[in-house]
Amino acid sequence: MIRFVAGPEGDAVPDLAARLPGRGFWLSASRDMVNTASAKNLFSKAARRKLSAPPDLADRIEALLARRCGELLGLARRAGQAIVGFEKVKSELKARRAAASLSGVVLLAASDGAADGRAKIRALVGETGDGSQAGSGPALIEALTAEELGAAFGRDHAVHVLLLPGRLAEAVRSEAARLSGFRPARGTN
Template sequence: MGLAAATSERERRDLVTREVMDESRLIRFVAGPDGAVVPDLARKLPGRGLWVAADRASVSTAAAKGLFARAAKAPLKAAPDLADQIERLLVRRCLDQLGLARREGALISGFEKSAAAIRGGQAAWVIEASDGAADGRGKILALAARQPRPPEVCGAFTVEDLGLALGLENAIHSVLLAGGRADRWTQEVGRLAGFRPLRPQDWRQAGSSDRPDAATESGPAGAFDGRGSVS
């Protein structure tokens, strides 16, 4: 399952490149009452939408070059840290989705339960804490890579992040089961991939046991390849 499975099927024009693309690949902004550029990640705020590709470089370019004001034909001001704001908002949305998934029974945690779900072909996503032990992570990722349809992988959150979201003390290994919640998660984390790597760089600098996914490490820096890999 890739990002295409969760697309919104509506297209908008990116302010920076002028390319028309699906809403799932864009961030919506609106003009605030004080003339500030306001991110609208849920796409629900009133007002004319201003759309920018969901990646740090595009948002920074739009802010630096005054493209929001030009598109709105109004004196809008974008905060210098707008891209950082969006990253924080996307992180919160992704973690909230995981919390909902656990309450719905669509997310399981723990090494043995995660491994069983992967073996059973139920896993849409393997979610590993970025600061978890390399040995356990390597075993889980190796198991995932051996499946006929390998699940996607995310390592964008710490043990503390996941613990708070899931209400667990030691949230290191988790699996998001295939289904509607996983589709929504795919869309959210796909946007997050434009602002932070989905796999920490030091995972690739560890030993060979932590590199079962090496075959996915190609393409431009920071690109989300549809399998949870950031190249």
């Protein structure tokens, strides 16, 4: 869900951190939902006053969510809670599987990465657990591009990233779930 507040100039302002003052209203984290709310003037109805929404509001929210994910990944890198590169990710997953400590691990695969690279990481997740039950295995996120992942790590691109269990991993998982509502699903073949 995404919180919106009424801006001082009568516009709907997305409040991704849910900390801006004022009476807020919530909307599902979906491009279709934001576009529908804009088209039907539902922001004014929810705020009980005249509000305008720019035509590119969904694009702005997508960019803000991607930036927020990148910032969280940068924090994870600086905290030493992120591992980058397929071989390093693979060895960490195998070590954690041997120790039975996969709960809370978050895997990120670039959405624009090669299909075989994404298939390899999915196979690793399949070996370690499908993540369908809470705590059963690592979450696999494919909402960010290789360029967006790489920017968080000071590289041109990064395709495979593993986040160690913790609050940062949970925050990235949550923000990436919201971001995936604004990005078209990529091919999984």
